[in-house]
Amino acid sequence: MLGHKFRYFFLFVQILAAIILISFILSISFNANNFQDKLNEIMQDQKEEIYLLIDNSSSEKINEIFQNEESIEQQKELYEFIKQNLSFRTYTVDQQNALWLSKNNLDNSFALDPDNAFFLIKIDEEFQSVFKLKCVKGRLFPAKDFKGTGSVIPLLLGYDFQNYYDLDDIICDDEGKHYKVTGFLEKSSFYLSPLRDDSIFWLDKAFVVPLQPHKFEYTNNYDSAINSTFIITDDPENLQAIQKKSNELELYTFEFRSFKKQLEFILDYTYSRIKQLGFILSIILYFSIIGLISNLIQFINTHTKEFAIHLLCGGRMVSIIQRILIQTFFIIFIADIIVIVIHRLSMTTLLTIASSLLIGTIIIIYPAIMLSRTQVKDILRRSK
Amino acid sequence: MSIISIKELYKTYGSGESEVKALRGLSLSVDRGDMIAIMGPSGSGKSTLLNIIGCIDRPTDGQYLLDGRKINTFNDSEMAMLRNQNFGFVVQDFALVERYSVYKNVMIPLSYSKKQIKSKRDKIEEALSQLGILEKIKAMALNLSIGQRQRVAIARAIVNDPDIILADEPTGSLDSDTGEEVMEIFKQLNKDGKTIIIVTHEKKVASYCQMTIRIEDGKISK
Numbered sequence: 001m002l003g004h005k006f007r008y009f010f011l012f013v014q015i016l017a018a019i020i021l022i023s024f025i026l027s028i029s030f031n032a033n034n035f036q037d038k039l040n041e042i043m044q045d046q047k048e049e050i051y052l053l054i055d056n057s058s059s060e061k062i063n064e065i066f067q068n069e070e071s072i073e074q075q076k077e078l079y080e081f082i083k084q085n086l087s088f089r090t091y092t093v094d095q096q097n098a099l100w101l102s103k104n105n106l107d108n109s110f111a112l113d114p115d116n117a118f119f120l121i122k123i124d125e126e127f128q129s130v131f132k133l134k135c136v137k138g139r140l141f142p143a144k145d146f147k148g149t150g151s152v153i154p155l156l157l158g159y160d161f162q163n164y165y166d167l168d169d170i171i172c173d174d175e176g177k178h179y180k181v182t183g184f185l186e187k188s189s190f191y192l193s194p195l196r197d198d199s200i201f202w203l204d205k206a207f208v209v210p211l212q213p214h215k216f217e218y219t220n221n222y223d224s225a226i227n228s229t230f231i232i233t234d235d236p237e238n239l240q241a242i243q244k245k246s247n248e249l250e251l252y253t254f255e256f257r258s259f260k261k262q263l264e265f266i267l268d269y270t271y272s273r274i275k276q277l278g279f280i281l282s283i284i285l286y287f288s289i290i291g292l293i294s295n296l297i298q299f300i301n302t303h304t305k306e307f308a309i310h311l312l313c314g315g316r317m318v319s320i321i322q323r324i325l326i327q328t329f330f331i332i333f334i335a336d337i338i339v340i341v342i343h344r345l346s347m348t349t350l351l352t353i354a355s356s357l358l359i360g361t362i363i364i365i366y367p368a369i370m371l372s373r374t375q376v377k378d379i380l381r382r383s384k
Numbered sequence: 385m386s387i388i389s390i391k392e393l394y395k396t397y398g399s400g401e402s403e404v405k406a407l408r409g410l411s412l413s414v415d416r417g418d419m420i421a422i423m424g425p426s427g428s429g430k431s432t433l434l435n436i437i438g439c440i441d442r443p444t445d446g447q448y449l450l451d452g453r454k455i456n457t458f459n460d461s462e463m464a465m466l467r468n469q470n471f472g473f474v475v476q477d478f479a480l481v482e483r484y485s486v487y488k489n490v491m492i493p494l495s496y497s498k499k500q501i502k503s504k505r506d507k508i509e510e511a512l513s514q515l516g517i518l519e520k521i522k523a524m525a526l527n528l529s530i531g532q533r534q535r536v537a538i539a540r541a542i543v544n545d546p547d548i549i550l551a552d553e554p555t556g557s558l559d560s561d562t563g564e565e566v567m568e569i570f571k572q573l574n575k576d577g578k579t580i581i582i583v584t585h586e587k588k589v590a591s592y593c594q595m596t597i598r599i600e601d602g603k604i605s606k
Contacts, residue, residue, distance in 0.1 A: 305479070305481070306481045308479070309479050309480070309481055309492060310492060310496075311440075311464070311467075312438075312440070312467060312473045312475075312479070313467070313468060313473070313492040313493040313496060313540070313544075314464050314465065314467050314468020314469070314493055314496035314497065314544075315464065315492075315496055316460065316461055316464045317460065318461075375441070376440045376441070377435050377440050377441045
């Protein structure tokens with residue numbers, strides 16, 4: 001009995017792993033497709049290409065930049081060169097920040113971590129037009145917000161904040177900085193930052209503030225802003241001017257990669273991950289399905305006498321098949337609950353549940369047919 | 385009126401060269417309150433007959449009326465209902481689920497019953513009292529003696545208050561004293577109004593019955 005329970009548990013773990021793997025494969029695949037769709041959405045009105053500035057400087061060089069007190073001026077010069085260059089357009093989204101509120105009544109789904117850090121991005125004016133941001137209430141940042149000198153910082157909030165804040169509310173962070181709510185973004189506002197495969201950033205739970213370079217105080221402010229800047233141009237040759245300027249200032253070594261090229265990288269990476277996970281999944285599924293079918297057949301054989309007694313006393317074959325179904329689908333049900341916890345209610349979850357039901361059906365189909373074709377008298381004879 | 389009426393019953397297993405004719409035009413009538421022994425050599429068709437009477441198997445041809453109802457036309461679900469409401473089964477190997485308690489074993493027919501039963505526990509205790517093993521209600525079937533197991537099996541057969549008790553070699557695995565005890569129980573149940581049909585090899589068992597039917601080659605020979 002203990003051996004049976006252990007085997008059953010082992011098979012449960014295998015099925016659980018398989019179903020969770022299916023959900024991850026679906027999730028990776030959906031993310032890549034979503035990214036492609038969103039990129040197309042952004043690019044359909046853009047005649048030019050968007051380029052990432054990827055910093056390929058060595059770690060020694062980065063240390064040297066940060067240790068050099070004068071480098072802030074050099075970084076400022078490079079940043080201004082990039083932003084004021086007339087041969088291309090740029091936008092900046094600095095996401096290397098988080099926000100901690102002095103008073104927090106937001107629910108847990110807003111926090112990035114258990115310390116209640118919230119998602120904060122600093123953007124420039126061009127960002128708003130590239131990603132077609134719109135407000136459901138209030139207004140986007142006008143040009144003056146990026147040059148503001150006042151102590152209160154304008155603040156755009158994601159759509160989901162509407163239950164917590166109103167326009168013109170003043171929010172205070174843990175450093176004593178004050179933010180004034182100027183607008184709420186439309187639902188499902190987003191931006192793309194395709195350095196990794198999960199590179200769609202939804203803004204429904206984001207704090208958005210204007211990037212104000214005139215208030216930069218530290219070396220890493222410019223570093224962060226430069227590395228968060230994207231170049232929009234139809235001629236890649238224009239990008240070389242940035243590298244040339246950087247070389248002159250003895251700063252970074254950049255790689256310029258277009259969004260389209262990056263998308264190809266992401267898709268290649270995604271497909272190779274799907275292949276790897278799919279291979280592991282097929283092995284796990286093969287062993288777990290064969291194992292569970294054998295387990296069910298063994299269960300039927302060892303419980304023949306019990307089934308016979310139930311049939312003699314008025315039970316029907318359907319109720320015995322139901323027992324087999326319950327035993328199998330209980331495992332599937334538990335695995336699906338875990339998938340729902342991980343992915344919540346989403347297309348990934350729904351398709352994973354559908355896949356798990358298919359797996360369950362494959363597992364029970366042979367034992368169920370075997371049982372349904374057996375007559376009461378056969379079970380009685382076998383039980384003797 | 386007969387509770388069981390069988391006319392020209394045929395049962396054939398397999399086909400072609402492997403065809404086996406288990407019953408060949410057997411006719412039989414059993415009245416309510418009868419206690420009948422069915423005897424015959426191995427392979428004569430007595431267990432097949434018992435299976436058909438108990439709605440476990442279907443005849444290939446012929447007519448079977450149970451309390452005036454034509455059983456031939458019943459579907460699997462209706463057959464299961466008949467097994468639950470009309471029959472109690474007692475078999476040679478006691479047919480207890482060993483990992484169940486006595487209570488749970490006797491509970492099985494009640495769990496499929498659609499009769500209105502006020503207290504299933506009362507019914508189970510009543511059946512176990514009748515068989516003199518109420519004190520074993522919480523015991524596991526695995527831990528019972530052979531005689532106790534057969535009593536539990538009989539308690540399970542009567543708990544749903546069926547009209548007919550079908551017993552297939554009920555004393556086959558028992559020593560002679562315990563076998564006699566079991567037959568006395570059947571005799572008492574018959575006195576209480578149950579119709580009892582027993583398949584047996586033993587003349588001693590048959591001697592407890594009012595009538596013995598002998599089957600040979602799928603027909604009643606005597």
